Amino acid sequence: MSMFGDGLDAAVQKAFTRPAPKNAGPQMRYLVKQLGGTKAVAQMLRISQRTVERYVKDQIKKPRPDLAARLETEVKKRWQPQIRAKARQKAATTGGIVIDTRARIGYTAPIGTTDEGRLRHLTVALPPRYAARLFDAHEQGASDQQLREITTEALREVYFQDGGRRAGSLEEVRFTEIEHLDFDL
Numbered sequence: 001m002s003m004f005g006d007g008l009d010a011a012v013q014k015a016f017t018r019p020a021p022k023n024a025g026p027q028m029r030y031l032v033k034q035l036g037g038t039k040a041v042a043q044m045l046r047i048s049q050r051t052v053e054r055y056v057k058d059q060i061k062k063p064r065p066d067l068a069a070r071l072e073t074e075v076k077k078r079w080q081p082q083i084r085a086k087a088r089q090k091a092a093t094t095g096g097i098v099i100d101t102r103a104r105i106g107y108t109a110p111i112g113t114t115d116e117g118r119l120r121h122l123t124v125a126l127p128p129r130y131a132a133r134l135f136d137a138h139e140q141g142a143s144d145q146q147l148r149e150i151t152t153e154a155l156r157e158v159y160f161q162d163g164g165r166r167a168g169s170l171e172e173v174r175f176t177e178i179e180h181l182d183f184d185l
Helices: 003-013 023-033 040-043 049-056 067-078 083-093 128-139 144-160
Strands: 097-108 117-124 173-183
Touching: 003 067, 003 083, 003 128, 023 040, 023 049, 023 067, 023 128, 040 049, 040 067, 040 173, 049 067, 097 128, 097 144, 117 144, 117 173, 128 144, 144 173
Parallel strands: none
Antiparallel strands: 097 117, 097 173
16 A cells, blocks of 8 residues: 555545546446456456456446455546646646645754654645656656655755755654655645
């Protein structure tokens, strides 16, 4: 599971104008249409082509929990691509992205000015360039660790250094033990 990647996806999905299909039959039919056939869907979901066909015809209605989760993930990944692209574009150029997190956050600085990490609940608006970096990295398949590094850098600049107005000699921000993480556009 990818905490950062899933959070970015969820933020974009809030922009959807129509809800994605909820039931297995409509979800399967949507994927067949998107991928151009039952064989491609079967391979992607790691099930047999015959099983896909039975869902498409509503002969099976209730998938196992693991299949239901994969099905929902794959549908949402492809749902309303233009709306998704517009939401990402807006965040990356004008809107920015808001992070809401509860985690252990602290920093190291020159001797005598250290602030040990402590549990903090932060809600911080990150500028558009960080939204752009996060979405670009996520689209290129960045790991959760890479997304965390971009987020940490953004928190250092925006929260701790206040855009360069304070804590100029801040060396490293640590962002660990994440209890809650939510992104919003």
